[in-house]
Amino acid sequence: MEPLQILECSPPLAREPLDAEQAAGVARVFKALGDPVRLRILSIVASHAGGEVCVCDINDAFELSQPTISHHLKVLKDVGLLTAERRASWVYYRLVPEALAELSGLLNTPVTV
Amino acid sequence: MEPLQILECSPPLAREPLDAEQAAGVARVFKALGDPVRLRILSIVASHAGGEVCVCDINDAFELSQPTISHHLKVLKDVGLLTAERRASWVYYRLVPEALAELSGLLNTPVTV
DNA sequence: AGCTGACATAGACTACTGTCGATATAGACA
DNA sequence: TGTCTATATCGACAGTAGTCTATGTCAGCT
Numbered sequence: 148m149e150p151l152q153i154l155e156c157s158p159p160l161a162r163e164p165l166d167a168e169q170a171a172g173v174a175r176v177f178k179a180l181g182d183p184v185r186l187r188i189l190s191i192v193a194s195h196a197g198g199e200v201c202v203c204d205i206n207d208a209f210e211l212s213q214p215t216i217s218h219h220l221k222v223l224k225d226v227g228l229l230t231a232e233r234r235a236s237w238v239y240y241r242l243v244p245e246a247l248a249e250l251s252g253l254l255n256t257p258v259t260v
Numbered sequence: 261m262e263p264l265q266i267l268e269c270s271p272p273l274a275r276e277p278l279d280a281e282q283a284a285g286v287a288r289v290f291k292a293l294g295d296p297v298r299l300r301i302l303s304i305v306a307s308h309a310g311g312e313v314c315v316c317d318i319n320d321a322f323e324l325s326q327p328t329i330s331h332h333l334k335v336l337k338d339v340g341l342l343t344a345e346r347r348a349s350w351v352y353y354r355l356v357p358e359a360l361a362e363l364s365g366l367l368n369t370p371v372t373v
Numbered sequence: 374a375g376c377t378g379a380c381a382t383a384g385a386c387t388a389c390t391g392t393c394g395a396t397a398t399a400g401a402c403a
Numbered sequence: 404t405g406t407c408t409a410t411a412t413c414g415a416c417a418g419t420a421g422t423c424t425a426t427g428t429c430a431g432c433t
Contacts (some may be wrong), residue, residue: 157288160299161306161355164321170296172304178294182391183283186273186290190283192276193369202410208277215392217411236400236409242274244369251367256306295421315380328422330381349379349430375433382427390419397412403405 161256176250179226184209185219192229192242199232199239274369289363292339296333305342312345314351316354341367 157169180182180186191208192200206216220240223229228247229240270282278286293299304321305313319329333353336342341360342353 160303160360163307165300165303167296167300170299174294174296174299177290177299181287181291183280183287184391186283186287187278187280190273190276190278195275198286204313206410211391211412212393214394214412218391221298221411231411233399238410242369247273247367247369251364254360254364254367256360297421319380324421325423326380327382327424329420334381346380346429351380375407377420377432378430380427380429383425385425386421387421388421391417392418393414395413395415397410399408399410401406401408403407 154259157253159253159255159257173253176226176228176246179222179228180250182219182222184211184215185223186218187230188216189223192240193247199241202240203209205240268296270366272341272368272370273367287357289339289341291337293342293363295332295335297324297328298336301329301332302341304354305353306360314353315351315353318353 151158157165167224180189187208188205189206199210202220205220206213209216220229222233224231224240226246227243232239232241270278270286293302296351300321301318302320315329315333318333319326322329333342333344337353338345339359340356343356345352
């Protein structure tokens with residue numbers, strides 16, 4: 148499934164019940180956020196001045212093996228929360244702000260509650 | 261951990277990196293959202309006129325066993341997304357809008373990006 | 374008290390996930 | 404070409420999560 152299309156067709160949770168297909172797509176993204184290491188990686192990338200972070204810097208921030216971090220980065224990339232770009236020997240990850248915004252919109256509760 | 265305290269002390273992901281403890285708390289909630297059945301249950305409750313839904317109605321909305329639905333409701337309640345109230349023979353679940361709002365705030369990206 | 378219906382809990386089973394070490398791949402450079 | 408560094412992929416293993424059946428608990432009713 149195309150990463151950014153996972154979210155774009157789902158109304159806010161509080162507007163109407165999600166159908167099974169919408170729920171499956173959205174759940175993929177929330178599941179990616181449902182791990183402490185991935186949340187920390189995402190916040191490192193999201194809060195980093197310049198908007199992008201080298202994998203080597205992320206590795207340094209954790210006491211986990213390099214393959215483990217690589218795995219988590221892949222999960223975040225596969226659901227469309229991050230993008231990766233290789234430049235020379237290094238790979239830089241960057242937030243996809245639209246994805247976060249979509250999720251945030253999904254969680255909005257109507258004013259009339 | 262107290263359900264509503266899981267979220268209240270965490271800044272937006274894009275402001276500063278989460279520490280391990282914050283990430284663990286927030287991840288619990290996102291993990292609860294990372295299942296299609298739970299997302300659908302949540303959206304059923306959140307979008308229901310009157311704000312509360314009887315368990316029996318939720319059961320009817322799925323082709324899953326009653327204990328499975330009960331399990332998912334417990335997960336959502338344990339992380340503070342739903343509350344339950346028994347009245348006579350029936351149990352009614354209700355959304356905790358503040359929890360959704362907190363999550364939504366966590367995902368907000370600063371204007372300056 | 375006993376029965377019935379609504380919901381929760383317990384235990385088992387399968388499938389998935391996070392982690393690791395080992396290995397592959399890609400680029401820079403001598 | 405060969406080597407070194409950075410990152411990704413593979414395969415294995417332990418722990419976790421979703422589902423089920425069986426059973427327990429609670430409230431209302433006869």
